Amino acid sequence: MIVAGCDVGSLTAKAVIMENEAMLSSAVIRAGTRPAESAEAVMEMAAARAGLKLADISRIVGTGYGRERIPFADSVESEISCHAKGIWRLVPSARMVIDIGGQDAKATRLDANGKVGRFIYNDKCASGTGRFLEIMAEALEVPLGQMGAMGEHSRQKLTISNQCVIFAESEVISLVNDGKELPDILNALHHAMARRVASLARSIEVVPDVVMTGGVAKNCGVFNALSKALDVPLKSLDGMDPQIMGALGAAWYAAENEKNH
Amino acid sequence: MSIFAGCDVGSLTSKAVIMKNNKIIGSYILKSKPRPGDSAEASINGALEAAGLSLANIDCCIATGYGRDKIGFADGAVSEISCHGRGAYWLLPSAQMVIDIGGQDCKVMKLDANGRVERFTTNDKCASGTGRFLEVMARVLEVDISELGSLSRKARAPVTLASTCTIWAQADVIKYLNSGTAIEDIGAGINTAMAKRVAILASSMRTEGDVLMTGGVAKNTGVVSTLEKLLGVRIKKTRKADPQLAGAIGAAVIAGNGGGI
Numbered sequence: 001m002i003v004a005g006c007d008v009g010s011l012t013a014k015a016v017i018m019e020n021e022a023m024l025s026s027a028v029i030r031a032g033t034r035p036a037e038s039a040e041a042v043m044e045m046a047a048a049r050a051g052l053k054l055a056d057i058s059r060i061v062g063t064g065y066g067r068e069r070i071p072f073a074d075s076v077e078s079e080i081s082c083h084a085k086g087i088w089r090l091v092p093s094a095r096m097v098i099d100i101g102g103q104d105a106k107a108t109r110l111d112a113n114g115k116v117g118r119f120i121y122n123d124k125c126a127s128g129t130g131r132f133l134e135i136m137a138e139a140l141e142v143p144l145g146q147m148g149a150m151g152e153h154s155r156q157k158l159t160i161s162n163q164c165v166i167f168a169e170s171e172v173i174s175l176v177n178d179g180k181e182l183p184d185i186l187n188a189l190h191h192a193m194a195r196r197v198a199s200l201a202r203s204i205e206v207v208p209d210v211v212m213t214g215g216v217a218k219n220c221g222v223f224n225a226l227s228k229a230l231d232v233p234l235k236s237l238d239g240m241d242p243q244i245m246g247a248l249g250a251a252w253y254a255a256e257n258e259k260n261h
Numbered sequence: 262m263s264i265f266a267g268c269d270v271g272s273l274t275s276k277a278v279i280m281k282n283n284k285i286i287g288s289y290i291l292k293s294k295p296r297p298g299d300s301a302e303a304s305i306n307g308a309l310e311a312a313g314l315s316l317a318n319i320d321c322c323i324a325t326g327y328g329r330d331k332i333g334f335a336d337g338a339v340s341e342i343s344c345h346g347r348g349a350y351w352l353l354p355s356a357q358m359v360i361d362i363g364g365q366d367c368k369v370m371k372l373d374a375n376g377r378v379e380r381f382t383t384n385d386k387c388a389s390g391t392g393r394f395l396e397v398m399a400r401v402l403e404v405d406i407s408e409l410g411s412l413s414r415k416a417r418a419p420v421t422l423a424s425t426c427t428i429w430a431q432a433d434v435i436k437y438l439n440s441g442t443a444i445e446d447i448g449a450g451i452n453t454a455m456a457k458r459v460a461i462l463a464s465s466m467r468t469e470g471d472v473l474m475t476g477g478v479a480k481n482t483g484v485v486s487t488l489e490k491l492l493g494v495r496i497k498k499t500r501k502a503d504p505q506l507a508g509a510i511g512a513a514v515i516a517g518n519g520g521g522i
Contacts, residue, residue, distance in 0.1 A: 103429075124426060126429060135428070164387045165388075165426075165427075166393055166427045166428065167365065167388055167393075177295060
């Protein structure tokens with residue numbers, strides 16, 4: 001039995017293909033302006049990697065911001081549910097999922113059965129979302145994917161005091177003009193981001209184990225800073241890509257639906 | 262007769278005013294330079310030149326604004342709130358509420374009958390509702406910020422910006438531009454979004470008397486007229502001087518009082 005999950009976010013589209021509860025392949029692409037096209041492209045890429053065709057997949061669950069526009073999805077699930085499902089299947093001890101996406105940040109509590117409890121999200125303000133890092137990467141002319149590693153070379157502690165992305169960007173530019181070192185600025189940005197996300201998570205009470213999902217979790221600077229800001233070590237995903245957790249959870253929904261059929 | 266000066270070094274613009282006999286005899290506005298000291302120097306020199314005077318002719322100069330502590334030639338520094346209150350009172354003695362929108366903040370002040378600030382509230386945490394919001398949007402629309410206000414008058418079907426956050430609203434504006442929406446309709450939507458945000462701050466401080474708007478945004482007719490509708494009051498216009506000079510005027514008046522507010 002082959003199933004799949006497809007997560008069409010604001011910035012990226014992700015797909016996961018599973019057979020008999022084991023992952024066969026995954027794919028992540030930059031999302032275009034049309035969610036349907038992004039969904040098709042990412043699903044085809046994941047299928048090709050598994051040596052499959054779309055027709056070989058018996059059930060597909062869609063999720064993410066563009067989930068209603070995935071033409072081949074048999075059903076849809078919310079992002080909160082999918083991230084919780086993906087994480088619970090991977091890390092059964094997880095009681096809190098912090099997911100930072102391109103345009104939002106969410107914290108979700110799970111019980112021992114993987115059921116979603118309290119959750120909170122910020123999609124009103126770009127601060128504490130992936131967009132914050134994207135804008136800073138552009139301003140500093142650093143590739144987004146290298147921010148984390150570069151920040152690890154920081155030697156001097158700096159603080160970004162503004163929460164607003166617009167004001168923080170000006171603050172960063174002043175730091176550059178003051179001759180501050182790039183790793184120090186990056187490190188300060190990671191901590192600023194972590195502080196914002198930590199205060200969101202604390203509002204629904206932080207219960208370990210805590211895991212981090214979404215593309216921003218790949219930034220080791222934010223990952224470590226969040227651990228510090230929460231005063232809780234973040235549980236690792238054992239080499240699994242944190243960005244595909246929503247798609248993985250959607251694939252698990254597809255597997256469960258298929259079983260119950 | 263003594264001659265006094267006020268110098269208001271803001272985040273985006275710097276202003277200086279020379280006063281003699283309670284009248285403005287020279288003023289100057291320029292875009293702020295990276296160093297507040299340089300901005301102060303350039304603004305006072307511009308105002309002195311307009312008045313046909315030199316620094317030696319000034320009996321007392323008071324500095325205000327975000328860079329007020331870094332101005333070598335000033336005899337003292339006074340907070341922005343006090344200076345804007347004083348300046349507003351000088352511009353319109355009947356003013357009871359003053360809405361001052363600066364480059365990076367928005368202040369709402371309640372004045373007593375003598376022009377002293379009784380209460381005030383500010384937003385300097387979020388770029389939305391500050392001059393910065395309009396600056397960002399003007400850049401996206403590729404119009405000069407001074408032309409933004411008049412777009413409201415020419416709009417036929419103003420758009421609605423769904424997001425308060427400057428970053429998300431900017432993405433909305435880009436979408437409208439890409440879909441071919443008329444620039445006037447987008448501009449009107451921007452001015453309305455700005456007015457809505459300021460109205461929230463202003464309505465926390467209702468007063469019976471006259472309302473005066475100061476700061477550069479007071480020159481944006483689109484924002485002012487929408488704000489009038491939202492607050493249900495007429496916003497008084499002052500012809501005595503450029504409303505953007507209010508802080509510098511207040512500083513000069515305070516200089517004339519020997520530094521007393």
